[in-house]
Amino acid sequence: xxxxxxxxxxxxxxxxxxxxxxxxxxxxxxxxxxxxxxxxxxxxxxxxxxxxxxxxxxxxxxxxxxxxxxxxxxxxxxxxxxxxxxxxxxxxxxxxxxxxxxxxxxxxxxxxxxxxxxxxxxxxxxxxxxxxxxxxxxxxxxxxxxxxxxxxxxxxxxxxxxxxxxxxxxxxxxxxxxxxxxxxxxxxxxxxxxxxxxxxxxxxxxxxxxxxxxxxxxxxxxxxxxxxxxxxxxxxxxxxxxxxxxxxxxxxxxxxxxxxxxxxxxxxxxxxxxxxxxx
Amino acid sequence: xxxxxxxxxxxxxxxxxxxxxxxxxxxxxxxxxxxxxxxxxxxxxxxxxxxxxxxxxxxxxxxxxxxxxxxxxxxxxxxxxxxxxxxxxxxxxxxxxxxxxxxxxxxxxxxxxxxxxxxxxxxxxxxxxxxxxxxxxxxxxxxxxxxxxxxxxxxxxxxxxxxxxxxxxxxxxxxxxxxxxxxxxxxxxxxxxxxxxxxxxxxxxxxxxxxxxxxxxxxxxxxxxxxxxxxxxxxxxxxxxxxxxxxxxxxxxxxxxxxxxxxxxxxxxxxxxxxxxxxxxxxxxxxxxxxxxxxxxxxxxxxxxxxxxxxxxxxxxxxxxxxxxxxxxxxxxxxxxxxxxx
Numbered sequence: 001x002x003x004x005x006x007x008x009x010x011x012x013x014x015x016x017x018x019x020x021x022x023x024x025x026x027x028x029x030x031x032x033x034x035x036x037x038x039x040x041x042x043x044x045x046x047x048x049x050x051x052x053x054x055x056x057x058x059x060x061x062x063x064x065x066x067x068x069x070x071x072x073x074x075x076x077x078x079x080x081x082x083x084x085x086x087x088x089x090x091x092x093x094x095x096x097x098x099x100x101x102x103x104x105x106x107x108x109x110x111x112x113x114x115x116x117x118x119x120x121x122x123x124x125x126x127x128x129x130x131x132x133x134x135x136x137x138x139x140x141x142x143x144x145x146x147x148x149x150x151x152x153x154x155x156x157x158x159x160x161x162x163x164x165x166x167x168x169x170x171x172x173x174x175x176x177x178x179x180x181x182x183x184x185x186x187x188x189x190x191x192x193x194x195x196x197x198x199x200x201x202x203x204x205x206x207x208x209x210x211x212x213x214x215x216x217x218x219x220x221x222x223x224x225x226x227x228x229x230x231x232x233x234x235x236x237x238x239x240x241x242x243x244x245x246x247x248x249x250x251x252x253x254x255x256x257x258x259x260x261x262x263x264x265x266x267x268x269x270x271x272x273x274x275x276x277x278x279x
Numbered sequence: 280x281x282x283x284x285x286x287x288x289x290x291x292x293x294x295x296x297x298x299x300x301x302x303x304x305x306x307x308x309x310x311x312x313x314x315x316x317x318x319x320x321x322x323x324x325x326x327x328x329x330x331x332x333x334x335x336x337x338x339x340x341x342x343x344x345x346x347x348x349x350x351x352x353x354x355x356x357x358x359x360x361x362x363x364x365x366x367x368x369x370x371x372x373x374x375x376x377x378x379x380x381x382x383x384x385x386x387x388x389x390x391x392x393x394x395x396x397x398x399x400x401x402x403x404x405x406x407x408x409x410x411x412x413x414x415x416x417x418x419x420x421x422x423x424x425x426x427x428x429x430x431x432x433x434x435x436x437x438x439x440x441x442x443x444x445x446x447x448x449x450x451x452x453x454x455x456x457x458x459x460x461x462x463x464x465x466x467x468x469x470x471x472x473x474x475x476x477x478x479x480x481x482x483x484x485x486x487x488x489x490x491x492x493x494x495x496x497x498x499x500x501x502x503x504x505x506x507x508x509x510x511x512x513x514x515x516x517x518x519x520x521x522x523x524x525x526x527x528x529x530x531x532x533x534x535x536x537x538x539x540x541x542x543x544x545x546x547x548x549x550x551x552x553x554x555x556x557x558x559x560x561x562x563x564x565x566x567x568x569x570x571x572x573x574x575x576x577x578x579x580x581x582x583x584x585x586x587x588x589x590x591x592x593x594x595x596x597x598x599x600x601x602x603x604x605x606x607x608x609x610x611x612x613x614x615x616x617x618x619x620x621x
Contacts, residue, residue, distance in 0.1 A: 003400045005346055005535075005546075009360045053349045053359040053546075054539045058562075079562030094359045241567060242559050244535045247397040249390060250551070251532030252559050254577075255567075256501045257585035262397065276505050278559075278567040278577075 007051040007096025008036040020156030037070040042100035044130040051096030063125040065132035114144040116202040120213025151193040194220040232270035283451040283465035295320035305374040334528035351544035375414040378434040379599040383528035385437030413438035422600030432483035443476040450476040509618040514572035521552035523602035
């Protein structure tokens with residue numbers, strides 16, 4: 001009998017403090033057993049429980065794309081006891097990964113459509129996975145125009161600079177990266193994500209939007225999309241809630257009858273409108 | 280399904296025969312309280328009782344359970360790597376479980392073992408290694424409302440064998456293959472015994488005086504039930520103490536925690552409860568069920584709407600009435616369901 005609670009052992013192969021406030025740190029993880037890498041078959045939008053023995057587990061979105069190989073990337077915000085311990089861990093140390101968990105972005109249903117991706121702050125993680133996956137030569141041809149809008153408060157709080165700088169140079173994705181207020185030395189866009197969305201004005205025809213960010217960004221981005229004529233069925237979001245089991249049993253992450261860990265974390269806005277806002 | 284007969288005189292030796300390689304357990308009186316305890320082979324179990332104060336869910340879902348162990352040091356080949364706990368070493372026979380409790384574990388099977396992804400090995404192992412011999416209720420309590428909850432005083436669901444007390448003897452019904460195998464050697468019941476058990480069932484069902492309707496709860500959308508005004512009243516008296524969740528046979532929320540002592544480490548799961556503020560609190564401090572009302576509502580919505588929606592109409596309540604008896608502020612789940620259904 002396989003045991004869904006036992007994490008796969010992994011080694012930290014690299015770490016990187018991603019932001020100027022040192023709150024976000026990235027971890028590249030390699031499976032100790034190649035068979036586990038094969039068993040861990042994931043799709044963008046899924047998450048995993050990162051296990052630090054002696055401290056516990058935290059559910060974190062997978063930031064790498066399966067098209068990048070077997071190494072997994074997670075970017076972790078330092079907020080509680082497990083994430084604080086994880087931030088103190090270094091290259092070469094052993095930890096665990098349990099998953100992949102949850103559903104994923106509806107990549108199959110998105111085929112043939114234009115895709116707008118909106119990310120705010122560190123909610124960009126699983127969207128980094130998605131963009132990387134979409135831009136892979138094996139997948140890019142299946143999709144229409146891709147627009148990526150990403151904002152953070154300051155340049156120093158933007159994640160994955162190497163990637164989005166690279167995307168800005170490509171002609172098969174429209175990549176808009178913005179910061180809230182002007183900062184000396186910043187050569188990119190300035191303005192809040194909702195404002196940039198208004199300027200970019202993605203068209204709703206035959207299109208899907210993936211929107212992830214802090215509640216305040218969602219609150220002000222929503223009306224922009226409504227005004228542009230987007231329907232709730234076309235807007236896809238990803239939820240976070242406190243979790244333990246990760247497989248739809250332990251009872252804490254549910255939003256109405258739906259378990260964020262198992263039925264989610266990805267829901268359309270239309271689905272969420274029929275559920276209590278317990279997230 | 281076969282009906283056999285067992286005299287109470289020979290019950291002790293029959294159960295001892297089922298024991299052998301298996302451990303026997305049955306409800307027993309200890310210090311004035313009825314609780315599940317080991318049944319020594321050769322001893323006769325209690326036949327006359329209402330039900331144990333705590334449900335027997337502990338047998339399948341212990342209050343604290345070690346899930347895995349690890350060596351708490353980074354150096355060394357096996358350091359920090361989680362190893363699952365061994366499975367249950369011996370099988371068990373649970374004698375005289377009330378039908379409501381047996382039914383509850385049938386409902387929990389649907390939650391712990393949903394599909395390929397969600398297949399809880401700890402739950403499954405203990406379920407597969409247990410034989411449940413249920414004892415039908417001939418004398419229900421005033422707090423019982425099982426007949427309103429897809430269950431009943433003589434319900435067979437979730438049991439392997441159902442016993443019906445006919446005075447000096449018991450009608451023994453094999454419900455599952457496992458149950459049939461256990462009772463194969465017993466003599467066949469005669470039609471009069473079967474008729475007597477059927478009449479005891481009818482009498483017991485008639486003795487359940489409270490009933491609650493669920494038709495509107497079933498028909499209404501989640502949000503209509505969620506936004507109903509009566510939650511404001513229920514939450515006022517609730518203390519969020521969690522007593523109802525701990526005594527409940529279907530409450531199954533749990534927490535997972537790590538413990539270390541020197542180089543020894545383990546990951547355990549503990550009963551948790553949705554009445555706790557910390558249960559849903561995010562690392563950021565945000566709490567999606569931050570108010571007492573949110574948590575009280577969650578418990579009832581989970582049992583009477585969310586589980587039915589997700590599990591083909593099964594209800595997360597079997598009407599055992601324990602929470603009605605034990606709630607320190609007298610919240611009556613039957614009243615809450617009536618309000619939901621009103």
